[in-house]
Amino acid sequence: ESHTQYERVGADVTMKCGSMDWDAAVTWTANGTDIDESHLNGSYLILKNVNLSQSGQYSCYEGSSWHLKYQTNLRVGTPPKEPVLMCRSNNYPKGFYCSWHLPTPTYMPNTFNISVIHGTKDMVCEKDAVPKNRCHIRYLQLFSTVKYKVTLTVTNPLGKNFTTLTFDEFAIVKPDPPESVVAKPVPNNPRRLEVSWQNPSSWPDPESFPLKFFLRYRPLILDQWQHVELSDGTSHTITDAYAGKEYIIQVAAKDNDIGTWSDWSVAVHATPWTEEPKHLTTEAQITETTSASTSSFMAPPTTKICDKGAVVGSGAMAVCWTAGLVVAAYSVLFI
Amino acid sequence: MAAAESPSAALRRRDLCSRGIRLAGKMRADVVDLLDAYVEQQGLDASASVAAVEGVPLAAVERWDEQTGTQRLLENLAAYRAFRALLAQMLEEQREQLGEADAGLGRALAAVLLQVSAFAYHLEELLRLESRGVPGEEGDEEEEDGPPPPPRLSLFEQKLRGLGVLRELAQWAVRSVRDLRQLAKPSPATGAAPGLVESP
Numbered sequence: 001e002s003h004t005q006y007e008r009v010g011a012d013v014t015m016k017c018g019s020m021d022w023d024a025a026v027t028w029t030a031n032g033t034d035i036d037e038s039h040l041n042g043s044y045l046i047l048k049n050v051n052l053s054q055s056g057q058y059s060c061y062e063g064s065s066w067h068l069k070y071q072t073n074l075r076v077g078t079p080p081k082e083p084v085l086m087c088r089s090n091n092y093p094k095g096f097y098c099s100w101h102l103p104t105p106t107y108m109p110n111t112f113n114i115s116v117i118h119g120t121k122d123m124v125c126e127k128d129a130v131p132k133n134r135c136h137i138r139y140l141q142l143f144s145t146v147k148y149k150v151t152l153t154v155t156n157p158l159g160k161n162f163t164t165l166t167f168d169e170f171a172i173v174k175p176d177p178p179e180s181v182v183a184k185p186v187p188n189n190p191r192r193l194e195v196s197w198q199n200p201s202s203w204p205d206p207e208s209f210p211l212k213f214f215l216r217y218r219p220l221i222l223d224q225w226q227h228v229e230l231s232d233g234t235s236h237t238i239t240d241a242y243a244g245k246e247y248i249i250q251v252a253a254k255d256n257d258i259g260t261w262s263d264w265s266v267a268v269h270a271t272p273w274t275e276e277p278k279h280l281t282t283e284a285q286i287t288e289t290t291s292a293s294t295s296s297f298m299a300p301p302t303t304k305i306c307d308k309g310a311v312v313g314s315g316a317m318a319v320c321w322t323a324g325l326v327v328a329a330y331s332v333l334f335i
Numbered sequence: 336m337a338a339a340e341s342p343s344a345a346l347r348r349r350d351l352c353s354r355g356i357r358l359a360g361k362m363r364a365d366v367v368d369l370l371d372a373y374v375e376q377q378g379l380d381a382s383a384s385v386a387a388v389e390g391v392p393l394a395a396v397e398r399w400d401e402q403t404g405t406q407r408l409l410e411n412l413a414a415y416r417a418f419r420a421l422l423a424q425m426l427e428e429q430r431e432q433l434g435e436a437d438a439g440l441g442r443a444l445a446a447v448l449l450q451v452s453a454f455a456y457h458l459e460e461l462l463r464l465e466s467r468g469v470p471g472e473e474g475d476e477e478e479e480d481g482p483p484p485p486p487r488l489s490l491f492e493q494k495l496r497g498l499g500v501l502r503e504l505a506q507w508a509v510r511s512v513r514d515l516r517q518l519a520k521p522s523p524a525t526g527a528a529p530g531l532v533e534s535p
Contacts (some may be wrong), residue, residue, distance in 0.1 A: 093399070143510040144395035145502050147384070170509070208516050257509050
């Protein structure tokens with residue numbers, strides 16, 4: 001005879017050896033290990049204030065014959081706490097999904113039951129295969145002011161609990177983040193970055209239900225984001241980037257008329273175009289230069305080999321500190 | 336009979352749809368503000384459920400995506416005509432109840448009423464463009480008579496009805512934007528509004 005026995009953490013548990021009399025001589029084992037007689041009251045096994053580690057296979061054997069008389073799988077756990085439920089429409093106007101989880105584990109099997117009512121009408125929330133704690137509903141009506149009421153009940157052998165969400169059709173609309181975000185420098189434009197993205201693939205009809213977008217960007221070296229809201233299109237050119245600085249860029253989406261903003265997209269990084277400094281050729285080329293050439297050089301006017309702000313002098317003689325040092329070093333070489 | 340829509344008619348339709356979308360968007364924003372003010376000034380609970388009120392056109396629709404262009408226009412027009420009458424009634428009740436005490440709410444109601452009237456006219460233009468007759472206003476509804484005075488409601492019932500009217504109007508404004516976007520699309524052969532068939 002074998003079965004499963006569920007007990008609450010902290011409970012006192014008494015196990016009988018099947019149909020054996022109280023005064024029968026028996027031996028109990030837990031996961032194959034003999035249990036000390038001090039835990040026995042006659043043939044009953046007494047476990048006080050059980051904890052999770054006491055879950056396992058308990059077996060009872062008749063004293064002399066060692067016949068297995070009874071076996072039980074003891075599962076120690078807790079009744080379910082109030083479950084956490086979330087409902088969202090990322091595929092408006094097709095429908096919405098609800099997903100749930102327990103805030104703390106119960107250490108035993110739980111069954112979830114979900115009911116959805118729209119006004120007086122019961123709706124069926126079809127369970128998804130993956131993930132298992134999720135179900136989806138197709139909208140039968142659109143533009144309804146009648147609220148949806150979703151009740152999730154969780155039951156396990158030690159008890160049950162439930163939670164309820166009430167919402168209207170528009171409030172739960174939240175698209176997935178935009179996809180395939182790409183940021184590229186713009187040739188010959190040191191302050192521009194071209195950003196493009198795509199509508200989330202889960203959004204079924206962007207033509208009839210257009211999305212608007214929110215772009216945020218900042219150089220890695222700063223904490224403050226710049227924001228741009230875009231009411232149409234899936235691209236934008238940033239025109240105020242700091243030259244030469246690497247940027248981090250993200251995009252979010254929202255239905256043009258209802259609901260809330262998506263989470264931010266995966267971040268992309270990009271650095272605006274900078275001209276290759278022509279004089280910084282390979283070392284080999286520099287050392288091959290003969291003494292007939294000038295012992296110093298001037299950077300061509302378009303070359304930028306240092307940040308703005310590190311420039312000394314002005315006009316044609318403007319050089320920056322680092323360039324000055326390089327000039328001095330090579331001058332010494334060729335003297 | 337498949338007749339191609341003339342380019343000028345197509346342009347005019349797209350133009351009317353775009354303007355209609357902007358009108359509906361502005362109207363919705365104003366209705367939402369009006370709703371907030373109404374709830375506060377009438378001492379109502381914003382989350383109160385209001386049962387469907389007789390005579391208030393419900394925005395809720397099944398199989399919305401399967402509607403033809405003409406169906407969309409006709410349903411929208413019927414709704415906004417009903418709202419025009421309902422808002423006029425609310426304005427009248429407002430003046431009776433409060434006189435000058437709540438001029439702000441009255442002005443906001445009047446402004447929304449104006450937009451509703453303008454939008455109804457806009458829908459009529461779109462229907463005319465489709466070479467559809469614009470339905471007359473009297474005797475159009477089967478179940479409810481629009482303008483004839485309903486039974487006198489208590490003050491509280493009037494307030495609740497007003498809440499229901501504004502909530503449905505806000506939903507309609509969103510629906511209208513969606514409907515006009517559908518209308519603005521080049522229509523496929525199936526499900527196209529009569530008179531709105533375009534040859535590829």
